[in-house]
Amino acid sequence: MSEMRLYDAAGNRLYLNAEERAAFLAAARRQSARDRTLCETLHYTGCRASELLEITPARVDLSGGTVTLRSLKKRKDAKGSPRIVYRAVPVPPEYLDTLNTAHGLREAAKSRKKANAPIWPIGRVRLWQIVKRIMIEAGIPDAPHRSPKGLRHGFGINATVNGIPLHMVQKWMGHAQLSTTAIYADAVGREEQDIAARMWG
Template sequence: MSEMRLHDTTGRRLYLNAEERDSFLAAARRQTARDRTLCEVLHWTGCRPSEALEITPARVDLFGGTITIRSLKKRKDASGQQKVVFRSVPVPPEFLDTLDIAHAIREAQKSRKRAVTPIWDISRVRTWQIVTRVMEEAGIPDGPNRSPKGLRHGFGINATVNGVPLHMVQKWMGHAQLSTTAVYADAVGKEEQHIATRMWG
């Protein structure tokens, strides 16, 4: 049984809703190139901050429209050995253009060394500080949802609300079990109303 939750023990949301996601993205686009692209990769891929910090130019497919992310949750194969799992997540072409302009991805891919050097050379703590500052600037009220985790959960909710099949959301988010991803099907508030409206139509 999955322990992942979308609400804390007092019932407060642990995810950004659609309006908050839009506000976050708008605020991110007013930041420096480094902070903007970092916030946008978290927004568009739903990856964990530690996973974002591992992304290299070699993992950006400018033509295929995807970013490949290494799943950092420890997993073992049938023999008990730890296995490395990668997942490719589709992102909007406009974001790839922004990423390329800001970090010279195309040029970096031509260099053996730069191609495998992480795009964002900052710590997890600094990443958390950047994301929460941008959320504050976006006017997102203080609460458990105003965090990188809230952004990740918001990605899962958004994908589910917009009809992305759960097995695909599972792949994009790097969940080992579909039961973990299924938590997003328990979306509430406007998200659940949106799903219900589609059903009634």
């Protein structure tokens, strides 16, 4: 299993910083309902691209304020058998209102077939193309962090910078080990320097 990193071998950042995340969100809000909600879901849940493609109306709890994701990383129970792991990630009410309005989630919940159909019936390549196009529109430089994975890492950094306990970040991101989540705490120092530089600039 390869070790998760926040910088590549050349020292390039692999996550979107706070300014880039804000620019991406602003650009996403100028898009069609499908593309906007897709990007907002990546932004607010920190999910993997493949996990987003499995989200159905049944997994969005409008009253509870969460989106439930199925972790696609292989996990095993004590006996070594594969097990399915779900996690509920809290999200802002404004985002849920937009998601419901754009995709008719309350109405879809009345039909078992619609409730269990993917909200975004597209493939991973198309998802990647949408995210890349919007990141370009947002002015995010052509660098290793301009990707859906960069958004996921940005979510982890943002949560840590804002004081969310690591065990909660671990739960929301679906990490099996807390040591994986701890890389975000290690990166906070550099992110805080960036924030301080803007404060004094």
